[in-house]
Amino acid sequence: MSSAKKFRRNRKILDYSIIEWEGLTEDSILFPSEHDILMKAKQYEIENKILNKREEGLIIVETENKGRGVIANYKTFCLGDFVVEYAGDLIDLKTANQREIQYCNDPVVGCYMFYFSHSGVRYCIDASAENGQMGRLVNHSRTNYNCKMKVTEIEGRPYLILTASRNIFNSEEILYDYGDRSKESLSFHSWLKS
Numbered sequence: 001m002s003s004a005k006k007f008r009r010n011r012k013i014l015d016y017s018i019i020e021w022e023g024l025t026e027d028s029i030l031f032p033s034e035h036d037i038l039m040k041a042k043q044y045e046i047e048n049k050i051l052n053k054r055e056e057g058l059i060i061v062e063t064e065n066k067g068r069g070v071i072a073n074y075k076t077f078c079l080g081d082f083v084v085e086y087a088g089d090l091i092d093l094k095t096a097n098q099r100e101i102q103y104c105n106d107p108v109v110g111c112y113m114f115y116f117s118h119s120g121v122r123y124c125i126d127a128s129a130e131n132g133q134m135g136r137l138v139n140h141s142r143t144n145y146n147c148k149m150k151v152t153e154i155e156g157r158p159y160l161i162l163t164a165s166r167n168i169f170n171s172e173e174i175l176y177d178y179g180d181r182s183k184e185s186l187s188f189h190s191w192l193k194s
């Protein structure tokens, strides 16, 4: 067999194998869309910030009536940007219930439990313990929020992140809707209503 023929045969097998392995069309291998590249870069940046506990463009302040809060510090967050991770212990519901009972008896502990579902499983991030990270210090607003809580997965583990629901400018307080509409909570914490 001539070397040109051998080359052609090998090349064909190689191309076919790549397409089989990746489950993609030949076009998408040769021309990944600009959107795909940007989304991958964005996700990579988010994962890097979470895993390295990088919190940029934020500062802790003392608010008038909400205790500590977090504001944008010489940074504009654009709609959809990652703002901060809501970092804490990832626990199941049973453990969360046990901890809630324990915290009820301790008036010093505030509300730092965030419940969510991911892939059909209910979880809670318990950020009650001071962990040096800012996500746990972000306050609530039902009517004037600028962030939304989302779930992102890194190597099979769910993480909670706040992303900007509109552009957020320097010195604006970072706020999200805690989403707690239960009668009991609203009667204890009237600030949840606004």
Ligand SMILES: C[S@@+](CC[C@H](N)C(=O)[O-])C[C@H]1O[C@@H](n2cnc3c(N)ncnc32)[C@H](O)[C@@H]1O
Pocket: 065, 066, 067, 068, 069, 110, 111, 112, 136, 137, 138, 139, 140, 141, 191, 192
């Ligand atoms: C997740 S922590 C937020 C950080 C908290 N401000 C701190 O200093 O640690 C939730 C607690 O902050 C306070 N808080 C959050 N949003 C509030 C609001 N809109 N009005 C009054 N207090 C608020 C409540 O005491 C609540 O239990």
